[in-house]
Amino acid sequence: MTPVDIAVVPPRPVSFAEAARIWARIGWLSFGGPAGQIAQMHQELVEKRRWISEPRFLHALNYCMLLPRPEAQQLAVYIGWLMHRTAGGLVAGVLFVLPGCLTMLLLSVLYATLGHVPLVNALFFGLKAAVLAVVVEAVLRIGRRALKKSGDDRNCWCCVPRDFRIPRPVSADHFRRGGDRDGRPPTRAAGIPRAGR
Template identity: 35%
Template sequence: MDEAHNASRYTLWQMVLYMLRLGALGFGGPVALVGYMHRDLVEDRKWISDSDYKEGLALAQMAPGPLAAQLGIYLGYVHYRILGATLAGIAFVLPSFLMVVALGWAYVRFGGLSWMQAVFYGVGAAVIGIIAMSAKKLTDKSIKKDKLLWAIYLLLVVVTVVTESEVAWLFIASGVLVWFLRAPPKWFAGSSLNAAALAHVPLAAGMLGTTGAPLLAKIALFFGKAGAFVFGSGLAIVPFLYGGVVQEHHWLNDKQFVDAVAVAMITPGPVVITVGFIGFLIAGFAGAVVAALATFIPCYLFTIIPAPYFKKYGKLPGVVAFVDGITAAAIGAITGSVIVLARRSMVDIPTVVIALATAALLWRFKKLQEPVVIAAAAFAGLVLYPLMHS
């Protein structure tokens, strides 16, 4: 622990304050959030090394749960271990959780959020510009001119666009491919054990049934499955949530669920925090707390348990190659998700203009703060949406 403290250029309190700020002002979903962390903590402040960041991104992509939250937890762990991971994770999630709970209260109290469509019209388009720029920076930084990594990257772009989801086994396969080609292992003991462990994941998921349980217990079990068995970002978890919340349990109707996704997009922090809004609609504040805890505790555990081994063995050639492969796959999937989201958010000429203008402004003015862009886009949406849908 002493060595970790001596190696750091910042205090734990500074990291906690940064995560609070990112959770309160970081718009754009997981793609943008992981980009902000790289820009702020690796490039600008130099608190985190590029290798530590890549290890964290690879671990977050390998494990189930929300990508940005797991990366934030890992970056808190880098120099301040479990205490740092815990406080960083809480600080990152808490601001957006409080926001979605407040919106949930307003939604229930005033019978819906009619203004949300207009705001989302502008913000959704601006978010595309923000995450496109983040994906470009990650690509330039991590893929560079490596032909093998470019092939993996492009494959994941195509797969994500075609399937509109993140295919988890391709991340692992990409890591194994680069590992075998660049630092082939001398022995394969343990591979059958790993395969056997993975084979039991669907069985474990099936055991987490919710039949006959009280409402809060049902919420805990369902959202626990969402946190424990869904890989990737908010893009991947939305279909899972829809299937359970709307189709299986009938807790919400279609319109309420769409509003919940919109709330996730117009609030800062992790997209998955929409579980707090959904939980509030189902069972009030207690439902919001239970849904959020059940979703985020698994991702916390999936980060801090393997983290020491990533730190200890992360510099070995085989591990470096494996991490490079998974990182290329992760960034490819992130870039593909930009295209998927763009098709849903850029629906007419004004939204295309907003998205392109956002990307151009962020390209031209490197220090431009995203919350300023989001506020301008929300105002544009409030003005333009009634004109386009009158």
């Protein structure tokens, strides 16, 4: 199914029990942090089940990214609220977080008790690689849908090296003090006396 087909298919009504079952499934299968979780939600709710339209999902994602705190959690609560109001938002939020919490607790206990065993160490090393692959794939999938024009993705990726070349405090501070745009701190800050004077 193409993105255009997904966008025009109207969402169907969903029972509360079915929604709760799918939120629990998303909670248990979501790996890779917010990018992986958002991609999993998109796949389950928009592509597979068509419970929410593509434009509505992207609108909700944009809205949740503006709010402080984790956008994947807020997106789950917001979509749950859209489908079943307050009870839907609560169930979606709890079932989105609780499985991950239990999984992390189980993995922590496993690592604390058996982390010195080579097989367990290799298992965790493989898990790291799998999570990295999930995150990269999720970022690419959501990025392709969110960036509509062909030049948008080039412009977005061109900013990454520039934004991460210098530490954030230096970056914000050097503009405020009148520093150069190339990231070098100013030789003399305006209005601040030099040391020793």
